[in-house]
Amino acid sequence: MTVFESFIPEIFSYFENAKVASDLRSRTFSLCEKKFRINYSSEMLENYLFKAFEHLEDIGTNHSLIYQIFACDGNILKKDLPGWKKIEELSGSEKKLVIYNKDSLHILYNPDSQIFSMVDTLSGRAWYYVTRASRIPFYEKAAPMRMILHWLCEMFGSTMVHAAAIGYHSKAALLAGRSGTGKSTTALLAAQNGFRFLGDDYVVLDNSIKPVVFSAYNSIKFRWDMLERLSLSETLIINDPEKDEKGYFYMQRMCNNNLIRKMPLEMILLPMIEKRSKTTFTRISPARGLLALSASSIFQMPGSGQTMLKRLADILRDIPVYQMSMGTDNFEILESLKYFMSKT
Amino acid sequence: MEKYYEVNAPAVISEPMQEEMVVINLENGCYYSLNKMAAIFWNQLEQGCSVKHIATQISQIYGSKENLILSDFTSFVDLLIEEGLIRERDIGNGNVLSLEKRKGEFYVAPSFEKYSDMQEMLLLDPIHEVSEDGWPHQKKK
Numbered sequence: 001m002t003v004f005e006s007f008i009p010e011i012f013s014y015f016e017n018a019k020v021a022s023d024l025r026s027r028t029f030s031l032c033e034k035k036f037r038i039n040y041s042s043e044m045l046e047n048y049l050f051k052a053f054e055h056l057e058d059i060g061t062n063h064s065l066i067y068q069i070f071a072c073d074g075n076i077l078k079k080d081l082p083g084w085k086k087i088e089e090l091s092g093s094e095k096k097l098v099i100y101n102k103d104s105l106h107i108l109y110n111p112d113s114q115i116f117s118m119v120d121t122l123s124g125r126a127w128y129y130v131t132r133a134s135r136i137p138f139y140e141k142a143a144p145m146r147m148i149l150h151w152l153c154e155m156f157g158s159t160m161v162h163a164a165a166i167g168y169h170s171k172a173a174l175l176a177g178r179s180g181t182g183k184s185t186t187a188l189l190a191a192q193n194g195f196r197f198l199g200d201d202y203v204v205l206d207n208s209i210k211p212v213v214f215s216a217y218n219s220i221k222f223r224w225d226m227l228e229r230l231s232l233s234e235t236l237i238i239n240d241p242e243k244d245e246k247g248y249f250y251m252q253r254m255c256n257n258n259l260i261r262k263m264p265l266e267m268i269l270l271p272m273i274e275k276r277s278k279t280t281f282t283r284i285s286p287a288r289g290l291l292a293l294s295a296s297s298i299f300q301m302p303g304s305g306q307t308m309l310k311r312l313a314d315i316l317r318d319i320p321v322y323q324m325s326m327g328t329d330n331f332e333i334l335e336s337l338k339y340f341m342s343k344t
Numbered sequence: 345m346e347k348y349y350e351v352n353a354p355a356v357i358s359e360p361m362q363e364e365m366v367v368i369n370l371e372n373g374c375y376y377s378l379n380k381m382a383a384i385f386w387n388q389l390e391q392g393c394s395v396k397h398i399a400t401q402i403s404q405i406y407g408s409k410e411n412l413i414l415s416d417f418t419s420f421v422d423l424l425i426e427e428g429l430i431r432e433r434d435i436g437n438g439n440v441l442s443l444e445k446r447k448g449e450f451y452v453a454p455s456f457e458k459y460s461d462m463q464e465m466l467l468l469d470p471i472h473e474v475s476e477d478g479w480p481h482q483k484k485k
Contacts, residue, residue, distance in 0.1 A: 313366070
């Protein structure tokens with residue numbers, strides 16, 4: 001894909017010029033016990049991008065590794081990124097994701113959000129560009145810079161996965177499976193009722209010593225028709241049902257005390273909404289757990305493929321997997337889950 | 345003439361998990377859980393063994409009839425090809441299968457469970473057909 005190669009030097013210059021031209025600010029976050037400094041060009045980007053990370057804000061921890069991310073929008077230099085039209089052409093009339101990987105450089109262009117993400121895994125630096133900050137879609141605000149964090153996590157041997165994670169009695173459970181199986185609803189109900197919360201859609205797994213789940217975002221998305229069941233205060237909700245298909249809010253603003261940055265991974269639950277009177281847990285093969293977690297994660301992180309599958313298999317080999325067939329009564333589901341997690 | 349096969353990489357990825365094998369077809373979004381015998385067979389195919397060679401060795405280890413096993417494996421190869429998971433290759437080798445069967449364990453024909461709940465997502469145009477919830481959420485018709 002020579003189009004990127006011809007524009008890469010200009011793209012780097014563009015970002016350098018944008019840094020100089022902007023009223024540069026920075027905030028530091030700690031993800032997987034690694035320090036990330038995000039330098040950004042405008043207050044608008046701060047409003048849209050950082051709420052999901054706020055619970056990870058670094059308050060002077062001792063982690064020495066620093067990964068640098070620069071984020072800007074097209075308003076700073078009053079022009080698009082070099083080669084923007086060519087990149088859009090590559091995406092084609094079908095408007096597909098454009099991915100470029102060469103040596104340590106990884107690029108993803110998403111024409112839906114018009115977001116360009118680039119990571120150099122050799123230097124640990126990343127660049128994030130959006131045409132207009134005001135156009136950042138709600139799903140990006142709920143889980144910003146996902147591909148950049150995914151690539152950086154890969155650098156230090158951790159893996160970002162598509163799953164929710166909750167904790168109880170110092171044990172974390174991953175809630176895995178494709179959208180619509182009840183992951184978010186279970187995670188939210190649990191977080192409202194005494195469980196610890198690590199994430200709704202994306203969390204990071206690390207197996208350096210023992211399997212551990214790290215929190216990445218404190219956002220929770222929900223279907224608008226679930227609003228009544230979830231007893232959510234309307235003041236928490238960020239977006240509008242008239243505009244966005246799903247609602248979202250930040251757990252940081254709801255029950256800050258339940259948020260936790262990491263916890264040992266002890267089990268994988270594959271929730272399934274069934275009209276049962278009682279919630280049941282059935283142990284199933286680890287291959288089913290790997291399938292559920294890897295399939296949805298790999299399809300959510302384009303280009304991750306075999307590396308992610310192998311890494312997840314290594315993490316999950318000794319973790320028990322259970323099918324969680326849920327009843328319809330919230331109280332019963334939560335009491336069953338508490339009992340199961342405390343006894344298992 | 346003996347036939348050799350290989351995994352249809354890079355579209356197909358696989359990983360052993362205890363006694364099973366997890367296989368994902370990134371092109372069509374289908375994913376599979378292979379049973380123990382299918383996992384052994386898959387592993388040997390990957391190493392370049394011919395179908396006949398694998399059947400002979402399994403027959404010796406499990407004490408089952410070789411022609412029955414060969415017939416199962418030949419049908420299974422057809423199925424794997426039909427699913428786009430393997431392809432023919434020109435040359436192979438005759439690795440010796442290092443496998444010990446457990447006491448009381450019998451030969452069970454190779455098979456897989458197929459899951460296609462991701463397929464609908466993957467076959468979509470990644471942008472036009474997705475909802476504002478982002479890839480891979482399908483837009484309501």
